[in-house]
Amino acid sequence: MRRQDSIVARTAAPAPETVMASPEYERYLASLKRQRMMVRLWQLAIIVGFLILWQISPNQGWVNPMLTSYPSQVLSTLIELVKNGSIFQHTWSTLFSTMIGFGGSMIIGLVLALSFWSFPNVYRVLDPYMVVLNALPKIALVPIFYIWLGDESSIYAMAIIVGVFITTLMLYTGFRAVDPDKVKLVQLYGGSRLDVIRKVLLPGTVPMMISTLKVNVGLSLVGVVVGEFQSAKSGLGYLIIFGSQVFQMNLVMTAIVVLAIISAGLFAAIQLLESWLYRTRGGNV
């Protein structure tokens, strides 16, 4: 929030002195640009090469097409699923559960980490359980959740539980890493514990929250897909299981491709969030 009646009008940072670029510097900039282009080119070459290999290997009889399908068939299956609209329903249901996993593990993780920070003895008591629960393969819980919570809620529960322990531990580590002098500073102005949390801990651990989100992208998707394996009537995990049961590799591969697109999209969204926060962080706390 900026006030206009301030005694100093908002001043832009002083412009850097512009110096005529020397030819060497121009060449240096050009070589940097070339390097970036080469990286992009190689990235593109790898995916194109992979698709070509995938297309011609079954054609040439190097692998059994029943087992691998073709990119062209995956594409036509995808178009078909788009036409009859079912892909949207499956994708949405997976995406929705993933979002619940994201939000749920972040909120629960924040609450747990803040209470650990506020009451160190609680952390001391729970520490070994947190470590064990974090290491436990959460996938083992799928049947139990299915029995306890039914087909829909069990998926949400899986999506949350895969990420919640690592989220808690990471956020707690972030809170502990905050400079103790900054906490003292707030106390010097008579700030309460809540003030310390609002003014120092939360804004100070935003970078850690972003890292946590990045870890959770992968974890939540795992939780959702595994949950869908067990119980769903829709979703990409369901599509995979169904496709494999009827031996329709096209369907399986298509669902996997869509999953790859979803995870790339989620990751890109988090990076956008990160750069947006980076740009505005001075102004919003």
Place this chain on the structure above:
Amino acid sequence: MTVGRGADEGQPELAIRNVGLKYMTPEREMIALSDVNLDVAAGEFVALVGPSGCGKSTLLTLMAGLVPPSKGRIAIRGANVTAPSHRVGFMFQKDTLFEWRTVLQNVLIGAELLQLGKGASQVRAEELLVGYGLEDFLHSLPHQLSGGMRQRVALARTLLPKPDILLLDEPFSALDYQTRLALSDEMVGILRGEGKTVVLVTHDIGEAVSMADRVVVMSRRPGRIKSQFDIRFASGARPTPLQARALPEFNDYFRKIWDELDMQSPAQVLQ
């Protein structure tokens, strides 16, 4: 603006009486301070020096009301210190700026927490920053500033709620030598100009002698007050820290305090 000079003669601005501090770790019980007695008059600039680990910084956190003493009492104008107060400002060795806040927002943190009026605080914050030559950086983030500029922002933050007493915990030690000399000159000018009462903790004898009216030497742990030196210069007006360093008295005081600090073979080091 002179603060507190008109207060009761006889009653010191800051009084430390028989203060002791003991703390316990799983390994041992430690007496950090024992029987510390010190009076600081209003408007006085006192420097605390002592070997590292003697508890001089700890004494400062006691004065700030962050930690209660295990024995004795600390009073400001006769009132016991039990909790931090806006009348006492504190500067850390690190600038403790919040990286996620702009310079202006950093200076305003105290006003926010103390719930001072927003508009007036903002105007004062800008005045302070402009006064310190930071007018082009009000909306910059701390990482865009040099060490000296950052510490000036921290000074503005400390002075914003108009404290009467300033506690400085080695505020220059993270800076390079030139910046440190220049900034200490500037800060002494500002603090004396506003008539603040200052307690500076430092391990730098030169800094103590050049800046303070009185240098208090503390002993090794358990920290207690060993001796005190009133710093007087023959020349009429009080010299600035940089001027003071060139005067003959500076070296005399330096040597005396060095001897008091009980380091190994001071004669050899100095000759």
